[in-house]
Amino acid sequence: MLCFLRGMAFVPFLLVTWSSAAFIISYVVAVLSGHVNPFLPYISDTGTTPPESGIFGFMINFSAFLGAATMYTRYKIVEKQNQTCYFSTPVFNLVSLVLGLVGCFGMGIVANFQELAVPVVHDGGALLAFVCGVVYTLLQSIISYKSCPQWNSLSTCHIRMAISAVSCAAVVPMIVCASLISITKLEWNPREKDYVYHVVSAICEWTVAFGFIFYFLTFIQDFQVSVYQFKCFKLLTIRICTNLQKTFCIFKKSTFFLMCLTKICKDCATSCISFFPMGSIFNSSPTNEIFICPLLFDVNSHKSCLFSFRRSHLLVPNNRK
Numbered sequence: 126m127l128c129f130l131r132g133m134a135f136v137p138f139l140l141v142t143w144s145s146a147a148f149i150i151s152y153v154v155a156v157l158s159g160h161v162n163p164f165l166p167y168i169s170d171t172g173t174t175p176p177e178s179g180i181f182g183f184m185i186n187f188s189a190f191l192g193a194a195t196m197y198t199r200y201k202i203v204e205k206q207n208q209t210c211y212f213s214t215p216v217f218n219l220v221s222l223v224l225g226l227v228g229c230f231g232m233g234i235v236a237n238f239q240e241l242a243v244p245v246v247h248d249g250g251a252l253l254a255f256v257c258g259v260v261y262t263l264l265q266s267i268i269s270y271k272s273c274p275q276w277n278s279l280s281t282c283h284i285r286m287a288i289s290a291v292s293c294a295a296v297v298p299m300i301v302c303a304s305l306i307s308i309t310k311l312e313w314n315p316r317e318k319d320y321v322y323h324v325v326s327a328i329c330e331w332t333v334a335f336g337f338i339f340y341f342l343t344f345i346q347d348f349q350v351s352v353y354q355f356k357c358f359k360l361l362t363i364r365i366c367t368n369l370q371k372t373f374c375i376f377k378k379s380t381f382f383l384m385c386l387t388k389i390c391k392d393c394a395t396s397c398i399s400f401f402p403m404g405s406i407f408n409s410s411p412t413n414e415i416f417i418c419p420l421l422f423d424v425n426s427h428k429s430c431l432f433s434f435r436r437s438h439l440l441v442p443n444n445r446k
Contacts, residue, residue, distance in 0.1 A: 131349040133198050137341045140191040144338055147184035151177050161311050165327040168334055169240040169247065170311050178239060185236035189229045195341060196225035196261070202347060203268060206276050213271045221264035228257030244309050252300070255333055259296045262289040262340050277347070285343055292336040299329035 148168060155161045155171040172181025200222040207213060234250025266285040269277045302322040313323050 133202075134345045134348040136191065136198055137195050137344040137348055140188065140195050141338050141342050141345075143184065143191060144188040145335075147181065147188055148334065150184070151181040154180060162313060165324055165331075166311070167240070167323075167327050168330055169235065169251065172236075173240045173311060182236045185232055189232035189236065192232065192341075193226055193229040195344065196222055196229070198348065199265070199344060203272070206272060212275070213268055217264065218268060221261050221268070224257045224264070225261040228254050228261060231255075231257065240309060241311075248303075255296050255299070255330075258337055259289070259292045259333065262292060262337070265289075265340075281343055281346070285340060288336050288340045288343075292333050292340075295329040295332040295336070299326050299333065302326035302329070 148171075151168075151171040152161075152166070154177040155166070155174070156163045158174070158177065160174040160177065161170045172178050172185070200218055203213075203218045204215065207215060207218065231250040231253025235247060235254060238246040238250065240247050262285070266282065266289045269282045269285050273279055273282050303326040305322045306319045306326070308319070313320050
């Protein structure tokens with residue numbers, strides 16, 4: 126089964142493919158029509174003159190919608206993960222959602238107000254889209270680190286932070302150089318005084334735009350699981366205040382232990398509980414069943430147990446010869 130067909134993974138996948146197509150198609154049509162210079166035009170330059178303006182407006186509007194859908198789904202996923210295994214304040218996730226939606230609103234402004242027709246409104250929308258988008262990726266990267274390793278691999282966190290760092294580094298010269306340009310136009314001559322500012326700003330703009338695309342590409346794996354299918358996988362160390370039988374397989378007051386552990390698991394939002402004493406071996410389990418397996422590591426006193434929570438195909442070490 127294709128990875129983007131699992132769960133909600135089709136949402137970021139569609140966002141990435143659609144947005145990439147929007148930039149590339151608008152650029153190709155604008156260049157073939159002779160409306161822009163092939164070498165480093167602004168993204169907005171490729172959507173200013175008909176017929177590419179219609180293509181650009183339609184596709185960027187839909188990209189803004191897909192971006193909002195992706196960010197809201199990501200918000201719900203992080204919210205559910207945080208409820209299952211707390212790792213970050215909910216306000217942090219909410220702030221990133223609000224900033225992301227504001228950035229999507231800015232994309233809508235860029236799509237509907239052309240650069241030459243209403244430059245002030247267009248530039249304001251672009252500023253919202255890029256600045257809010259960069260801050261959104263930065264906040265989501267921090268959330269990814271906080272949820273590692275339960276919900277993200279360390280390599281994914283590093284990739285997201287690297288993209289965020291590059292985008293942050295590119296958005297500043299993009300804004301500064303664009304503000305130094307004295308006139309808005311589509312065709313540039315290398316001899317003009319503002320040409321260097323234009324080139325630097327355009328390079329940074331394309332860098333940030335495709336940085337967003339590659340960033341949302343990393344969401345596909347996270348979105349493969351529905352927000353209603355999360356389980357808590359965590360490792361707990363519990364000190365037991367009573368002696369155990371010397372035989373590994375028998376516990377005194379094991380019913381009391383089971384009741385306490387069941388409460389812990391309910392607090393962690395797990396479902397069905399089974400209890401296995403040390404020495405039990407099983408190779409597989411029902412998908413929705415959580416097994417609690419005490420592993421004795423303090424053999425002399427028999428007072429300490431390590432409990433691990435796992436779902437399906439959990440192997441328990443067998444110390445019996």
